[in-house]
Amino acid sequence: MSKQQIYWFCQVCGWTLLVMFEFVMFTLEAGFILDYFFLAIANILLGILLTHLYRLMIKRWNWVRLPFLRLVPRVLASVLVLSFLMTLVNLPLDRILLPQSFIDEPAIFLGYLFSWTKTILAWVLSYTVYHYVEQTRNAEIETLLLKTSIRETEAKVLRSQLNPHFVFNALNSIRALVLENPMKAQQGITQLSNILRNSLLADRRKTVELREEIKTVEDYLALEKVRYEDRLNCRLELDPKTLYLQVPPMMLQTLVENAIKHGVQKAIGGGFIELISSLDSHDHLHIRIRNTGVLGDTEASSGFGLVNTTQRLELLYGPEASFRIYQESPDIVCAEIQMPTQSDSILKRTEAKV
Amino acid sequence: MKALIVDDERLARNELRRLLDNFPKIEIIGEAANADEALKLIDELQPELLFLDIQMPGKNGFELLQAIEGKTPEVIFTTAYDDYAIKAFEFNALDYLLKPVELHRLTEAIHRVEENQPHHADQENGAVRESSRVLGENDQVFVKDGEKCWFVKLGKVRLFESMGNYVRLHFDDQKPLVLKSLNSLEDRLDPNTFFRANRKHIINLQWIEKIEPWFSGGLLVTLRGGDKIEISRRQAIRFKELMSL
Numbered sequence: 001m002s003k004q005q006i007y008w009f010c011q012v013c014g015w016t017l018l019v020m021f022e023f024v025m026f027t028l029e030a031g032f033i034l035d036y037f038f039l040a041i042a043n044i045l046l047g048i049l050l051t052h053l054y055r056l057m058i059k060r061w062n063w064v065r066l067p068f069l070r071l072v073p074r075v076l077a078s079v080l081v082l083s084f085l086m087t088l089v090n091l092p093l094d095r096i097l098l099p100q101s102f103i104d105e106p107a108i109f110l111g112y113l114f115s116w117t118k119t120i121l122a123w124v125l126s127y128t129v130y131h132y133v134e135q136t137r138n139a140e141i142e143t144l145l146l147k148t149s150i151r152e153t154e155a156k157v158l159r160s161q162l163n164p165h166f167v168f169n170a171l172n173s174i175r176a177l178v179l180e181n182p183m184k185a186q187q188g189i190t191q192l193s194n195i196l197r198n199s200l201l202a203d204r205r206k207t208v209e210l211r212e213e214i215k216t217v218e219d220y221l222a223l224e225k226v227r228y229e230d231r232l233n234c235r236l237e238l239d240p241k242t243l244y245l246q247v248p249p250m251m252l253q254t255l256v257e258n259a260i261k262h263g264v265q266k267a268i269g270g271g272f273i274e275l276i277s278s279l280d281s282h283d284h285l286h287i288r289i290r291n292t293g294v295l296g297d298t299e300a301s302s303g304f305g306l307v308n309t310t311q312r313l314e315l316l317y318g319p320e321a322s323f324r325i326y327q328e329s330p331d332i333v334c335a336e337i338q339m340p341t342q343s344d345s346i347l348k349r350t351e352a353k354v
Numbered sequence: 355m356k357a358l359i360v361d362d363e364r365l366a367r368n369e370l371r372r373l374l375d376n377f378p379k380i381e382i383i384g385e386a387a388n389a390d391e392a393l394k395l396i397d398e399l400q401p402e403l404l405f406l407d408i409q410m411p412g413k414n415g416f417e418l419l420q421a422i423e424g425k426t427p428e429v430i431f432t433t434a435y436d437d438y439a440i441k442a443f444e445f446n447a448l449d450y451l452l453k454p455v456e457l458h459r460l461t462e463a464i465h466r467v468e469e470n471q472p473h474h475a476d477q478e479n480g481a482v483r484e485s486s487r488v489l490g491e492n493d494q495v496f497v498k499d500g501e502k503c504w505f506v507k508l509g510k511v512r513l514f515e516s517m518g519n520y521v522r523l524h525f526d527d528q529k530p531l532v533l534k535s536l537n538s539l540e541d542r543l544d545p546n547t548f549f550r551a552n553r554k555h556i557i558n559l560q561w562i563e564k565i566e567p568w569f570s571g572g573l574l575v576t577l578r579g580g581d582k583i584e585i586s587r588r589q590a591i592r593f594k595e596l597m598s599l
Binding site: 164165167168169171172173175176177179180226227228229265266267268 | 363364365366368369372388390409411412434435452453454455
């Protein structure tokens with residue numbers, strides 16, 4: 001049942017029950033009077049009409065958005081006006097229909113007004129409170145949705161963001177190479193532009209082939225090698241079967257960058273980084289990044305990057321993917337990613353989202 | 355001016371060296387790839403100027419400065435990109451260069467250092483080396499307290515106050531804490547300028563405004579800026595000796 005239907009159901013049933021209850025009580029006491037029956041029907045219709053007008057009004061001027069203190073006087077005024085109208089119709093008719101049982105008390109008008117106010121107040125209060133609560137809940141949902149979309153944007157930004165420290169250091173090294181080794185300088189510029197291009201493309205694509213991502217990582221490592229020279233040793237060991245599998249863009253790049261920033265860069269004597277890709281027996285893609293370093297300070301400084309990696313995997317693959325980072329031996333840190341190779345799961349999740 | 359380049363990247367050092375060729379006044383007396391190498395060279399060669407990278411393996415640039423035992427040379431930081439570090443500089447109006455370094459920025463930085471440099475043409479070189487362990491009022495030290503850091507000319511410090519394992523420096527309107535004991539500090543301060551007033555305080559004699567007799571043979575010294583420090587009876591005797599001819 002739609003909200004609209006519920007509303008009309010409540011209107012008709014509510015008013016009918018209310019008025020008919022009084023009519024039956026009256027009939028039991030004074031016998032059936034046809035005119036009085038018509039008056040009851042008219043009252044039902046009038047009640048529905050007036051309260052419906054109130055509903056239109058509350059919607060038209062969006063009263064539920066008003067602060068509480070400004071809402072209260074408006075609601076009370078409407079209740080008074082509505083009951084006044086009901087009294088205005090009922091009082092003269094009652095006087096004509098039932099002159100015999102009508103004792104002309106001095107405060108009869110107030111009595112009528114009071115009894116109708118009770119009824120109308122009950123209606124108006126329940127309706128307005130319901131809407132007030134719903135409105136507040138909707139506002140909450142809106143804020144939540146907004147928060148989610150902000151987080152998504154943040155994730156996008158993070159995905160495409162290269163560490164500026166890296167970019168400027170690379171430029172500085174290349175500048176020194178211009179005189180020292182022009183060939184190497186040219187190479188450096190090409191590598192840097194490849195990385196920049198990929199990082200700019202990253203937020204437009206959900207996944208890329210592993211070999212593309214590896215290319216970025218290789219360029220990145222080549223540039224870092226220019227900076228660190230002998231202090232950086234890198235080794236890539238890739239299973240050819242894995243090269244065409246889909247992976248999230250810039251994810252490995254971020255992890256490799258982390259590994260260098262927190263591992264190799266901190267080691268005075270230099271260090272190594274190793275990237276291994278393989279397929280396991282369940283056809284899952286396994287990627288391991290091992291590097292010199294101590295995990296303790298990694299958690300504090302790059303926790304956000306690691307959390308982001310976990311979240312991206314979760315969003316794309318759900319529970320089928322996993323990411324963990326641990327201290328393999330006193331001076332070696334290992335990060336491990338496992339993800340499904342089928343790209344259907346990505347499609348499924350994308351559809352479910354839409 | 356004798357300068358030392360501290361940067362963990364060979365290419366970055368080369369690049370800076372090449373840029374510094376334009377300044378015949380700057381004589382590069384050495385290069386260091388990390389803080390430990392740098393500390394050794396600073397001690398041996400007594401450079402007057404450091405070109406210092408902030409992010410390095412082992413100790414970073416700030417930690418290197420904190421580890422310098424004697425007086426701190428002038429410093430020009432070089433950094434690729436570092437919000438945090440740059441914030442620290444802005445507070446102190448220290449100079450820093452962003453890599454890749456622009457020649458005209460380097461020129462500016464060097465000019466500023468030269469202006470800052472006390473004209474010690476009359477100082478013999480031998481004397482400088484001899485007194486390198488003792489800090490006089492013209493020497494500066496690097497102080498870092500939490501996020502903020504300062505280069506302080508010791509002449510500006512009016513009071514050292516012992517706070518448990520720390521010493522609080524009072525200069526201008528700043529009061530940073532440094533992890534040092536007052537005793538070890540006293541050994542390194544020039545006794546002609548800095549005086550141990552009591553168990554808890556070392557005062558700068560140049561900043562004394564008023565001296566009054568105090569209980570049981572002690573003295574009460576008022577420093578410019580309003581700090582009142584008591585000189586204990588034992589130290590009062592030494593103080594009088596020092597102040598009289």
